[in-house]
Amino acid sequence: MPAESNMSTHSDPQSSETAFLEMRDVVAGYGNTTVLHDINIGVENGQIACLIGPNGSGKSTLMKSIYGFADVKSGTITVNENDITGRSPQENLMAGMSYVLQDASVFPQMTVHENMLMGGYVFDDDSQAARRAEELYDEFPILGDIRNQNAGTLSGGQRRLLELARALMVDPEIMMLDEPSIGLEPRFIEDVFDRIKQLNNLGTTILLVEQNAQKGLSVADRGFVLASGEIKFTGTGTELLNNDEIGRLYLGG
Ligand SMILES: Nc1ncnc2c1ncn2[C@@H]1O[C@H](COP(=O)(O)OP(=O)(O)O)[C@@H](O)[C@H]1O
Ligand SMILES: [Mg+2]
Known part of the structure; x- marks a missing residue:
């Protein structure tokens, strides 16, 4: 480890430590449209962080700006102190970041196993993808049981599990999940x-967007409340869950 200090370059003199995944003064949007204003968040290695906020507040855009699907106009995004601002989705995937989009879809005409292999398309050789799929079937035996079934025939819960497992094919360090519980029956x-x-x-750092804010914050080490493209509150999941104002405004309580 190089013994460098970057304290002096920080615009925020309070935080001398750089978080594993960090957004600093990020302004982002699409073309001429600005959606996110001056976003500052940090997620520590190994944490689950959950982003909540009303519809249209910019939650998906925040994830897209990290991953290279939205335009970062100013500010910086770092992972493990490497500047990844503006890096393409493909590069992010290769670098160990995976992203399950809000409208993630499986290929319905392909089998579960074929879908899994698609998740490993960045591997140089196919046998590597096949080996990784086997590892994941060990981790999620229910997927192994249905590996030859067409994905179009899966239940909502099975499909979501396939989407998650497919994103694990690259053995990501960081996983971003946009509304993983949306559209699922309560029992799933x-x-x-x-x-x-x-x-x-398993060691994966997770950034989660959840409409089901109670549930999302309850599994989160860290929570962020986004409204009108700005971070309004930051705290541990428990702090946000117990905050009266957040409860009233965002948790329907
Ligand atoms: N591709 C796009 N081009 C232009 N504006 C967009 C695009 N995607 C989303 N927006 C706008 O960005 C704002 C935030 O959207 P989004 O990030 O999807 O919010 P959330 O995920 O919190 O519901 C909305 O006003 C939306 O209309
Ligand atoms: Mg969204």
């Missing part, structure tokens, strides 16, 4: 959050 929702904890226990 608990299961998705259990899976998220399971992924995190």
